[in-house]
Amino acid sequence: MLVWLFVAAAHADGIAVGKAQLRQAEDGYQLAASYDINLNYTVQQALSRGIPLYFVSEFSLTRSRWYWLDEEVFHGEQTIKFSYNVLTRQYRISRGALFQNFASFEDALNILARQSSLPFSSDLMKKDGNYTAAVRLRLDTAQLPKLLQVNALTGKDWNLDSEWYRWVARVPAANGEGKAE
Secondary structure: OHHHHHHHOOOEEEEEEEEEEEEOOOOEEEEEEEEEEEEEEEHHHHHHHOOOEEEEEEEEEOOOOOOOEEEEEEEEEEEEEEHHHHOOOEEEEEOEEEEEEEEEHHHHHHOOOEEOOOOOOOOHOOOOOEEEEEEEEEHHHHHHOOOOOOOHHHHHOOOOOOEEEEEEEEEOOOEEEOEEO
16 A cells, blocks of 8 residues: 555656756856656646647755845746647757757656756855755746636646755865755
């Protein structure tokens, strides 16, 4: 019975953060996350009928201050379009003008599950400072067709949100990997 409950929880619909980290990039640092994404039947059916899904990937880095409110060092947001072309039977992930086509749903979902922020300057972080990093991935229901927006307001099928995942981040070591605590 316990095994069945564990398997059911592992395959629950929605988005959850699998791993998050602060890593060194060419131009400074960037926040990166991998997500566990399980789209429910309703969302998969809409996608298979050619309705594009827009996911918003959000990143935030704040520094604690004892004398005032926390200071937001970096905030980034990216919109990712996940679509299916019924005629060519291909899935497509688009970020701005860049896109990539996939033959299978699983391959496209694996790419969608790995997100990184734009690099930000290393001058924004002090070596001895403690920072709070946060990541989130959500389905943007405001970009759905109007009829589906009504369904999204009244039903839980369209509520796909990983919620904010926060951790204490420190300046990454020379090998490029930051600690997520």
